[in-house]
Amino acid sequence: MTIGFLLRRLGIFCLIVFAAATINFMVPRLRPTNPIESRLYELAAQGGVRVGQIKEMVRIYNEKFGFDKPLYVQYANYWIDLAHGDMGTSISFYPASVRAEIMRAAPWTIGLLTVATLLSFGVGSILGALMAWPKVGPYVSFLVPIFMTLSAIPYYLLGIVMIYTFALVWPILPTSAAYSSGKNLEWSLDMILDIAKHAVLPAGSIILTGIGGWGLGMRAMMVTIMGEDYMNMAESKGLRPRTIFFRYALRNAVLPQVTSLAISLAHIMSGAVVVEVIFAYPGVGYLLFRAISGNDYFLIQGIVLFIILSIGIALLTLDLLYPLIDPRIRYGKN
């Protein structure tokens, strides 16, 4: 792996982080009123407060949070804070810090998504490859229309249908949350089974829709590969079909599939947000939803930054995996 390749990938990563952080900074400030003011006015509308006093409070808070300083100073402070890992204090969960809230929710989302994505990618790709392979094809061809239907359904809608079917009409699985209320979060077998039971539906909806998509993509990839010359060569060499399948076809199809995986990470993340809201699964997506409902813009900023950073890191990892999968990349491109 050349140093140039590595540097270029790292460079793009830094650029993504920089762009994300800057957009993150700008978007909430596009509004004429700042969130502290609107929050205070909201509170004032609920209770009875004299207007003059509110104005004084607004002025003090603005000073405290630095909203009265010119934009470039705010921007500089933003970066300095970020460098220290300080993402501010949450307004709706005051006095919890944004970082603490995100760190609490992150493991749920990461766990759910990693398992769901890996399962749907792995199973979907293998099934898709089998669907295109001549001998096995007809046996699994019934899956094609099923996959097509599944891939067309948005995650969250499948989630709703699944809640209805498996949790209400035929109550074998829980409707929401990550673990039963009232239980302590500890590493016992009972707890792990409980968490698994609660994760079946959310993960299931992501996996089912994902399998459809990956399966069809892999199948299209395999169909293209089977027309290549080296496949003819392998067959005329007299290799066993199983060898050809795994070592010639599958290996070559995997690279574009991994590229698709990298590109769809953002899409998967977006879908996961809505799935978490529907299932009230206490991950980062659900936290974002609550932050938006509570007008908690520090938390919103923190979450968006966190998500973009995670996707950036995942992409970087995948990019670094490419040379391992495809030696052509390892020895440089021209």
Next chain:
Amino acid sequence: MMRLIADNKHLSFGTAIIVLLLVFSMGGGVVVTRDMADVGAGRPSKPPTLEHLLGTDQQGRDVLADLMFGTPASLKIGLIAGVLGVFFGTILGLVAGYFGGFVDASIRLVTDVFLTIPSLLILVVVASLVRVVSVEEMALLIAALSWMWPTRAVRAQSLTIRERMYVQVARFSGTSHWRIIVFELLPNLLPYIAASLVGTISGAILVSIGLSTLGLGPQNEPSLGLTIYWAIYYGALIRQLWWWFMPPIFIIVLLFMGLFLISSGLDRIANPRLRTTI
């Protein structure tokens, strides 16, 4: 061209579904009246009867009327956002693919960076800050983050077409860049632009329904995602008011299946090898 559609089973099936949905959305005003989709039109939360063919929701809206007026709204957003996204994407892709060099590198960089950012996320944040959006504003917002895929697709094709003989000939005979792009590159890109269009419209509708389901879409007009939002808000799931949330989900699934089949059909025209399989 009719023969092309008829022979291609995917394309014909998909087009049929979309036409069906279009007819359904034009039913508003014919089968039901606009005020039946308003709050208080009928008795709340009643299952389907002859008077209200799909029952009513918690606030008394006739569900069928709600859907008949909501479907065109979702279709409209998808269409506007999709067309705008493909329009800008095509321009960017053509410029990047044809001129190459620094222009290409910078456009590619910007596209890749924006592809990494989950568009639904940014839209959720922006929508939550802007709060009240109209159908057109939402379409613009979504369009702003859907140009990336068309840019990639058009750029890849432009790079290939640029090297073809007829383009070289045009260059040598002194045709201006602009004429080459419009008269040589563009006509050959039409199949790819069409495919991008279907994909982008599909993606735009997906995002708009997602935003509406979270409560961040236009609240004053009926739309498919909004119906689902109200259904969740009023606990229709737990109360098992299936006539409220199943029909919109069914329509949405049908819509995406239709779009998917159309794009799959278009793929087959572009890649003949796929025709021998199902």
